[in-house]
Amino acid sequence: MTSQTESARAIEEATDGTYKYGFVTDIEAGSAPPGLNEDTVRFISAKKNEPEWLLEWRLRAFRLWEKSQDTEPGWAKVKYPDIDFQAACYYSAPKSREDAPQSLDEVDPELLKTYEKLGIPLREQEMLAGVAIDAVFDSVSVATTFKDKLGELGIIFCPISEAVQEHPELVKKYLGSVVPYSDNYYATLNSAVFTDGSFVYVPKGVRCPMELSTYFRINAANTGQFERTLIIADAGSYVSYLEGCTAPMRDENQLHAAVVELVVFDDAEIKYSTVQNWYPGDADGVGGIYNFVTKRGACRGKDSKISWTQVETGSAVTWKYPSCILQGDGSVGEFYSIAITNNMQQADTGTKMIHIGKNTKSRIVAKGIAAGRSDSTYRGLVRVQPGAEGARNHTQCDSLLIGPECGAHTVPYIESRNPSARLEHEATTSKISEDQLFYCRQRGIGEEDAVALIVNGFCREVLQELPMEFAVEAQKLVAISLEGSVG
Amino acid sequence: MPMLKISNLHVNVDDKAILNGIDLSIDAGEVHAIMGPNGSGKSTLSYVLAGRDGYTVTDGTIQFQGKDLLALEPEERACEGMFLAFQYPVEIPGVPSGTFLKTAVNAIRKYRGEKQYDAMEFLTLVKEKQAELGISPAMMRRALNVGFSGGEKKRNEVLQMALLEPRLAILDETDSGLDIDALKTVAEGVNKMRSPHRAMIVITHYQRLLEYIAPDRVHVLSQGKIAHSGGMELVETLESDGYAGLGIESVQAE
Numbered sequence: 001m002t003s004q005t006e007s008a009r010a011i012e013e014a015t016d017g018t019y020k021y022g023f024v025t026d027i028e029a030g031s032a033p034p035g036l037n038e039d040t041v042r043f044i045s046a047k048k049n050e051p052e053w054l055l056e057w058r059l060r061a062f063r064l065w066e067k068s069q070d071t072e073p074g075w076a077k078v079k080y081p082d083i084d085f086q087a088a089c090y091y092s093a094p095k096s097r098e099d100a101p102q103s104l105d106e107v108d109p110e111l112l113k114t115y116e117k118l119g120i121p122l123r124e125q126e127m128l129a130g131v132a133i134d135a136v137f138d139s140v141s142v143a144t145t146f147k148d149k150l151g152e153l154g155i156i157f158c159p160i161s162e163a164v165q166e167h168p169e170l171v172k173k174y175l176g177s178v179v180p181y182s183d184n185y186y187a188t189l190n191s192a193v194f195t196d197g198s199f200v201y202v203p204k205g206v207r208c209p210m211e212l213s214t215y216f217r218i219n220a221a222n223t224g225q226f227e228r229t230l231i232i233a234d235a236g237s238y239v240s241y242l243e244g245c246t247a248p249m250r251d252e253n254q255l256h257a258a259v260v261e262l263v264v265f266d267d268a269e270i271k272y273s274t275v276q277n278w279y280p281g282d283a284d285g286v287g288g289i290y291n292f293v294t295k296r297g298a299c300r301g302k303d304s305k306i307s308w309t310q311v312e313t314g315s316a317v318t319w320k321y322p323s324c325i326l327q328g329d330g331s332v333g334e335f336y337s338i339a340i341t342n343n344m345q346q347a348d349t350g351t352k353m354i355h356i357g358k359n360t361k362s363r364i365v366a367k368g369i370a371a372g373r374s375d376s377t378y379r380g381l382v383r384v385q386p387g388a389e390g391a392r393n394h395t396q397c398d399s400l401l402i403g404p405e406c407g408a409h410t411v412p413y414i415e416s417r418n419p420s421a422r423l424e425h426e427a428t429t430s431k432i433s434e435d436q437l438f439y440c441r442q443r444g445i446g447e448e449d450a451v452a453l454i455v456n457g458f459c460r461e462v463l464q465e466l467p468m469e470f471a472v473e474a475q476k477l478v479a480i481s482l483e484g485s486v487g
Numbered sequence: 488m489p490m491l492k493i494s495n496l497h498v499n500v501d502d503k504a505i506l507n508g509i510d511l512s513i514d515a516g517e518v519h520a521i522m523g524p525n526g527s528g529k530s531t532l533s534y535v536l537a538g539r540d541g542y543t544v545t546d547g548t549i550q551f552q553g554k555d556l557l558a559l560e561p562e563e564r565a566c567e568g569m570f571l572a573f574q575y576p577v578e579i580p581g582v583p584s585g586t587f588l589k590t591a592v593n594a595i596r597k598y599r600g601e602k603q604y605d606a607m608e609f610l611t612l613v614k615e616k617q618a619e620l621g622i623s624p625a626m627m628r629r630a631l632n633v634g635f636s637g638g639e640k641k642r643n644e645v646l647q648m649a650l651l652e653p654r655l656a657i658l659d660e661t662d663s664g665l666d667i668d669a670l671k672t673v674a675e676g677v678n679k680m681r682s683p684h685r686a687m688i689v690i691t692h693y694q695r696l697l698e699y700i701a702p703d704r705v706h707v708l709s710q711g712k713i714a715h716s717g718g719m720e721l722v723e724t725l726e727s728d729g730y731a732g733l734g735i736e737s738v739q740a741e
Contacts, residue, residue: 434540439577442537443591443647444565444598453590457581457630 035086038062041192044091048161051168054175061181061191072185076348077377077409078317080290083255090193090226150208155239156201157212160228163199170201174232178261178298178325186257186292186319194228194259202237202268211467213242227258233268235301240271242470256315258293266301266328271309273466274322275474277481278314283372285344288316295322299331302357307334309465311474312347313481321379323352326360326388333362336462338474340455340481341374341406350380350411355391355421364395367459369478370406371485377409384421391418397427400458402451402485452479488553490515490686491536491655496547498528498535498711505531507711508547513655516683520697521690522722523708524730529690530574532708533659536688537571538564552654565591566598568654572644572661578632584643585613585627592650616649620676638669645676656680657688662696674699694726709735 041062045055150157156167163171181191202208233239243260256278262270272295281288291314297306308322324333335351353362368376376399384391399408410427432454440450456463456475463471489512498506506528513519523529535542536549538561549556556564579587593603604612617624622642632640641661648656658677662670677687677700689700697705697719705722707715707730715721715733724732 433577435577436579438537438539438561439573439579440587440591441561442565442571442573443587443651444562444595445591446562446594449590449594453582453587454579457579460581 034089036062036088036090036193040090044193044195047091048164050164053172054164057176057181058192061188062193064182065185065188065192068185068188073319076319076379077375077411078319078346078348080317080346083290085189088255091195149210153206153208154203155206155208156199158199160194160197160199160230163230167199167201170232171199171230174230174261174263175228176261178263178296179259179294184294187259187294190226190228190257190259190294194226197228197258197260198231198241199229200231200239200241202233202239204234205236206234207237208239211240211242211470225256227256229258229260230263231261231270231272232263233265233270233304235266235268237265237268238271239269240273240467242273242275242467244275244277254287254290256289256291256293258291258295260293260295260322262297262306264297264299264301264304264306264331267303268301269305269307270297271307272297272322273470274308274310274312275470275477276310276312276314276318277477279316280314280343280345281316283343285316288345289314290317291315291320292317293320295320296325296352297323297333298325299328299333299357299360301331302328303330303332304328305332305334307332307336307465308351309336309462310338310349311462311466311477312337312339312349313477315347316345318345318347318349320349321351323354324362325354325356326362326391327356328360329357330359330361331357332360334465335362335364335366335380336465337366337378338369338459338462338478339367339376339378340369340478341371341376342481342485343372343374345372345374347375348377348379350378352381353383353393355382355384355388355393357388359390359392360388361391362393364393364397365461366395366397367462368397368399368408368410369402369455369458369482370399370408371402371482373405375407375409377411379411379413381413381415382423383414384416384418384423386417388418389420391421391423393421393423395423395425397425398458399427399429400455401429401431402455402482448479448483451482451485455479455482489513489550490552492548492550494548494550496532496535496549497545498531499543499545500531500541504545505542505711506535509711509713511706511713513686513688515654515686516681517704518681518687518689518700518702520700520702520705520722521688521708522692522705522725523714524735527708528711529708530659531711533571533657533688533690536564536657537561537569562594563598565651566595570648570651570653570656572641572648572656572658574660574663576632576635576640576644578630578635580630580633582631583628584631585609587631588613588627588647588650591647595651613646613650616646619679620646620649621672622646637664638666638672641665641669641673642676645673648680649676654684655686655688657690659690660692661689662691662693670696671699694722697722707733707735 041058045058179187181188200212231241264270278289278291299306306324312318322335326333333353339347339349341347350366351364364380366378368378370376378397382393395412397410401408408429412425414423416423432451436454437447437450440453441447455478459478463474466474491513493509493511496506496509521529544557589609596603613627626643644661661673674696689702705717706713714735
């Protein structure tokens with residue numbers, strides 16, 4: 001991936017080192033038998049050598065989940081068959097080298113074509129496709145290189161399983177403090193069985209000098225299934241975090257239920273950018289990932305800020321509402337979103353902005369693009385609590401339809417309990433017009449490129465929010481996601 | 488061999504005959520004007536040449552530089568050197584004019600097997616052409632045609648024509664709605680583009696533009712056919728006596 005070229009070089013340098021970090025080496029091979037019960041939870045916790053308090057927390061979550069089988073959310077505009085939670089495997093040992101493809105020749109050519117279009121270097125293609133390669137081309141060792149630099153500034157960036165061992169006081173204090181284990185059905189499930197994820201702590205007054213990316217940290221094949229991320233920005237600090245990858249990611253686990261928690265103190269800011277491109281299934285929607293994610297940030301300090309930017313192009317079903325609790329006076333929440341659905345994909349995504357502190361501000365820009373027979377829904381809540389004097393929100397939801405068989409829906413919820421609040425909501429729905437397409441084609445631009453150009457224009461406000469090189473990749477991704485949607 | 492040869496062209500729109508046997512031959516280096524009352528088929532002719540959907544050719548052929556034009560997709564025709572300056576240029580929100588133009592120029596260069604311009608090369612080229620045409624550089628950063636005045640839209644069309652360097656340029660009522668200054672800019676742009684290797688079709692209602700451009704041939708369309716062909720004297724007759732002076736009934740467009 002072009003944006004990480006420089007980092008890729010660092011990766012190459014780092015791969016000469018031996019494999020020192022990460023949980024994979026800590027555990028013996030072995031998988032939990034399929035099914036979910038207390039023993040599964042204990043097994044995962046034991047594999048990770050977790051302290052007693054964390055096991056207890058997991059077990060409380062599991063017991064609640066078990067009792068709340070009928071509370072799986074049904075309000076989203078998505079349809080999928082019942083999930084058999086007992087048939088799934090919640091902890092599997094990393095795949096052995098023999099099972100992995102031995103070279104790119106054994107990898108699905110369709111996948112390789114996409115890598116080609118995104119301009120991903122060969123070595124990274126091998127990693128993404130899970131090819132067994134000799135050098136430990138592994139993000140964990142890269143993280144070590146970065147860790148030295150970050151360490152000088154007192155920034156902690158590591159797998160959360162490592163943070164549990166190395167910084168238990170921080171994890172214990174903040175884990176579940178924004179998304180409690182009882183929050184919702186999938187968050188509860190995640191709390192019981194989360195396998196890994198990222199942990200970031202930025203100390204007071206420190207501006208993190210580089211974009212932190214999970215891309216360097218994706219390690220074991222099963223990290224993605226129940227990922228748990230916790231980021232804390234102490235007073236006056238700043239960090240930009242990139243999650244995901246523009247390259248299509250395959251995973252044999254169909255259900256993904258991640259939880260992300262952000263905590264921001266006085267005058268601090270977290271910028272959290274996501275590009276989600278999990279396998280969407282085939283043209284009939286068979287085999288795609290179900291992505292049920294709970295993301296929430298708490299602006300605890302005055303004048304603190306959280307900015308979520310997301311580009312959602314993958315998964316068969318997306319259910320995701322990155323939210324901000326604007327508790328500190330003058331705190332700011334932002335949500336910039338592009339959700340693209342094609343073929344049979346369904347996305348129900350949006351945000352919640354909860355205004356609690358005085359003079360809190362929030363901004364929502366959501367762009368939904370639907371093609372094929374897909375369905376894209378924006379669902380967002382803006383709530384102003386009685387004490388939130390002078391709260392302001394601006395919401396803009398735009399939908400773009402490509403073809404006659406897709407659907408776009410906007411479901412805004414606004415609850416204001418303070419008369420001084422100023423809330424604005426704008427929504428538009430449009431289609432790519434024949435006139436626009438013909439105009440582009442008359443200038444020599446082929447139909448698919450024309451669609452990509454028009455859609456990128458439609459998304460521009462959001463793409464601008466992405467770190468620059470990530471934005472370049474995201475533009476290419478927009479084009480690839482919509483291939484075959486016209487003509 | 489003529490650059491463009493239209494023979495016995497019959498075209499339907501929604502099963503209604505709009506063009507009823509057009510014969511027209513244009514050589515490289517020539518500028519032809521097409522006039523005619525509303526509804527006579529002028530814009531239909533330009534759209535058929537450019538390959539727009541919804542125009543059904545029921546009879547006849549079009550040869551463009553020896554190729555069967557009707558077998559080509561719109562973008563292939565553009566890449567082969569056909570350019571249509573639109574009567575109503577469309578708006579594309581969020582796409583800067585510069586991005587659009589660079590995409591177009593590079594698409595055409597790619598088709599022709601030429602090296603694609605990088606951002607710096609393209610910028611240099613655009614600045615040069617803008618200076619020649621007296622167009623503000625700020626236009627390149629604005630979303631394509633969004634919030635442009637009528638004059639800005641038409642100047643932008645001329646700028647695009649200058650950058651894409653077509654073999655055959657069709658200007659569909661590019662002069663409509665322009666004040667005298669904008670009209671001069673457009674006319675100068677067109678005149679700068681004249682070359683022994685390039686042909687142009689200028690569709691217009693008015694004498695004024697033709698006075699600046701001085702076409703080699705003038706054709707008057709009526710009811711989907713070329714009713715008269717001649718030189719500038721035809722324009723003068725029209726200006727003094729109207730279409731009635733040529734025995735043509737003026738039909739109001741619906």
